[in-house]
Amino acid sequence: MMNERPLLLSARDVGRVYRLPRKSLFGPRAERHALTGVNLDVHEGDTVGIVGESGSGKSTLARILLGLDRATTGTVTYRGRPVEPGHPREQRWFRRDVQIVFQDPLSSLDPRLTVADTIAEPLVGLQVDGSHDERVREVLTAVGIDPATRDRYPHEFSGGQQQRIAIARAIAPNPDVLVADEPVSALDVSVRAQILDLLGHLVDQFHLSLVMVSHDLGVIHSLCERVIVLHQGVVAEAGPTATVFAKPTDAYTRRLLAAVPRLAE
Amino acid sequence: MTEFHARATDPGSLLAVNDLTVAFGDNVVVDHVTFSIERGERLAIIGESGSGKTLTALSIIGLVPEAATVSGRVTFDGQELIGRRDRELSKLRGEAIAMVFQNPQTSLNPLMRVGKQIAEPLRRHHGMHRSAAAKAAVQLCARVGLPEPASAARAFPHQLSGGQRQRIGIAMALACRPALLIADEPTTALDVTVQAEVLAVLAELIATDTTSLLFITHDVALVPLVADDVLVMRNGAIVESGDVSAIIAAPSHPYTSELLAAARKTALPPDPATDRAAMAAVPPGRR
Numbered sequence: 001m002m003n004e005r006p007l008l009l010s011a012r013d014v015g016r017v018y019r020l021p022r023k024s025l026f027g028p029r030a031e032r033h034a035l036t037g038v039n040l041d042v043h044e045g046d047t048v049g050i051v052g053e054s055g056s057g058k059s060t061l062a063r064i065l066l067g068l069d070r071a072t073t074g075t076v077t078y079r080g081r082p083v084e085p086g087h088p089r090e091q092r093w094f095r096r097d098v099q100i101v102f103q104d105p106l107s108s109l110d111p112r113l114t115v116a117d118t119i120a121e122p123l124v125g126l127q128v129d130g131s132h133d134e135r136v137r138e139v140l141t142a143v144g145i146d147p148a149t150r151d152r153y154p155h156e157f158s159g160g161q162q163q164r165i166a167i168a169r170a171i172a173p174n175p176d177v178l179v180a181d182e183p184v185s186a187l188d189v190s191v192r193a194q195i196l197d198l199l200g201h202l203v204d205q206f207h208l209s210l211v212m213v214s215h216d217l218g219v220i221h222s223l224c225e226r227v228i229v230l231h232q233g234v235v236a237e238a239g240p241t242a243t244v245f246a247k248p249t250d251a252y253t254r255r256l257l258a259a260v261p262r263l264a265e
Numbered sequence: 266m267t268e269f270h271a272r273a274t275d276p277g278s279l280l281a282v283n284d285l286t287v288a289f290g291d292n293v294v295v296d297h298v299t300f301s302i303e304r305g306e307r308l309a310i311i312g313e314s315g316s317g318k319t320l321t322a323l324s325i326i327g328l329v330p331e332a333a334t335v336s337g338r339v340t341f342d343g344q345e346l347i348g349r350r351d352r353e354l355s356k357l358r359g360e361a362i363a364m365v366f367q368n369p370q371t372s373l374n375p376l377m378r379v380g381k382q383i384a385e386p387l388r389r390h391h392g393m394h395r396s397a398a399a400k401a402a403v404q405l406c407a408r409v410g411l412p413e414p415a416s417a418a419r420a421f422p423h424q425l426s427g428g429q430r431q432r433i434g435i436a437m438a439l440a441c442r443p444a445l446l447i448a449d450e451p452t453t454a455l456d457v458t459v460q461a462e463v464l465a466v467l468a469e470l471i472a473t474d475t476t477s478l479l480f481i482t483h484d485v486a487l488v489p490l491v492a493d494d495v496l497v498m499r500n501g502a503i504v505e506s507g508d509v510s511a512i513i514a515a516p517s518h519p520y521t522s523e524l525l526a527a528a529r530k531t532a533l534p535p536d537p538a539t540d541r542a543a544m545a546a547v548p549p550g551r552r
Contacts, residue, residue, distance in 0.1 A: 053456035053457065053458065053459075054427075054456055184531075188313040188314055188483065189313065189483065189484075189485070189524065189527045189528050189531065190313065190523060190524060190527040192527065192531055193526075193527040193530040193531055196530070196531060215456065215457070216531070217457070217533055218531045218532040218533050219531055221533055222530060222531055245533065255458060256457065256458060257533070258461075259457045259458040259460065259461035260457055260532075260533050261461075261484070261486035261487050261489075261490055261532075262486060262532060262533055262534070262535045263485060263486045263489075263513065263525070263528055263529055263532050263535065264489070264510070264513060264514070264535050265529075265535060
């Protein structure tokens with residue numbers, strides 16, 4: 001695919017094999033192929049969805065893209081430099097540029113840190129220059145949380161607000177890429193729509209590239225221009241979301257789309 | 266709403282819930298809820314977290330936490346259920362009223378073969394002999410579409426997939442041919458392809474047995490697939506009720522409109538070509 005915009009994250013032929021516990025004292029250990037031969041390019045300004053059911057390898061792929069897990073085969077690069085697990089200090093260049101939002105906001109926020117400290121902590125760790133106070137106010141406003149609540153603790157907020165705080169923390173270091181792993185799965189449907197709207201706005205406002213992992217095809221459809229469908233660790237289908245969802249060519253993608261309950265207008 | 270009041274007092278209803286209120290101290294979580302279910306009717310309760318949908322269902326079968334105070338009337342097949350002793354209710358539970366829970370992993374006993382768990386209500390309520398109940402359990406495994414029913418019945422829960430475990434949950438609930446099945450988010454923990462299969466099995470079985478259904482869900486898109494009528498709950502109260510397709514086409518309460526708008530935002534656009542046909546075409550029992 002031709003693309004003029006610079007290439008940010010790139011996975012080439014990525015595979016991940018887990019060795020299973022020994023079942024017998026003799027003989028080889030069994031292996032599970034969580035991912036096989038996955039290619040994915042994220043250019044500047046891209047919104048890419050990784051969709052799949054449980055066991056499809058979508059979370060493993062996200063972890064490898066983030067340098068939280070090591071690919072058994074293949075390579076991941078960010079702006080041409082290899083990404084792999086290592087000492088936090090050596091990854092600082094990467095961590096500033098690529099940030100993550102997790103599924104469950106309450107477990108991803110430290111209960112003992114105030115909102116302001118939660119958001120400022122990565123700024124300190126990543127040695128981001130400038131006034132952290134100012135940045136905290138900016139990003140809280142951007143995610144629709146009143147900056148006056150900056151000294152409160154996570155449990156004082158609703159689930160949707162907690163996810164907004166987690167998003168504020170992720171965008172605070174001014175990243176180029178936001179990886180969101182099931183960011184709305186734990187939320188009620190009305191809150192879910194609001195958070196998806198917010199993510200869409202932030203992508204525009206801060207010129208973010210978005211990689212979103214989800215089991216929910218509707219969520220991917222609402223926010224991602226491109227999609228890859230994972231099935232048993234292999235890319236079943238990839239392409240523009242509108243095309244893949246309207247005219248799926250792969251048998252599994254067709255079965256997946258057919259199983260999604262739809263609402264009449 | 267008036268229609269529901271009128272129906273609830275009809276002595277012919279299978280289940281009539283009148284002014285049901287559940288409170289924890291001063292905190293009212295189910296607020297004067299009134300509705301009824303006729304024989305063979307399929308009713309869904311839709312609501313977000315904290316709407317009181319699950320507690321409404323649990324208070325029908327007397328499974329609310331002890332700290333809760335329950336008032337109002339719940340009449341099942343002409344008998345009043347509120348205030349009955351637990352021993353009397355437990356005779357009803359699993360026989361006339363059965364329940365399928367959200368997470369089959371926690372509702373099944375991990376140390377017991379699933380066949381024995383399906384046979385349990387048959388032995389307990391119908392006084393069936395062990396070997397006859399075991400045979401019936403295998404037949405039930407076949408009814409819920411498990412590919413090898415005899416070996417499935419011998420399995421322990423952890424040896425089965427999530428979809429298979431929920432099929433076992435359905436087999437167990439339908440073992441005694443209950444008049445009313447309460448299903449509380451039965452497919453929320455399942456993958457979407459498995460959800461389609463499990464819902465198809467559930468819909469088919471309750472149609473064959475003319476079992477009435479109370480289906481509780483947060484997912485509006487599932488409601489047309491399993492129910493004829495729907496109650497929309499919010500903060501413990503029913504805000505709107507009526508025919509499913511009528512409410513989806515033209516909601517009258519602002520909250521229902523809001524819920525539908527939010528659901529449509531995160532749903533795939535309707536696809537009439539694949540919709541129902543594809544649901545029906547899903548191969549049974551593969552997972």
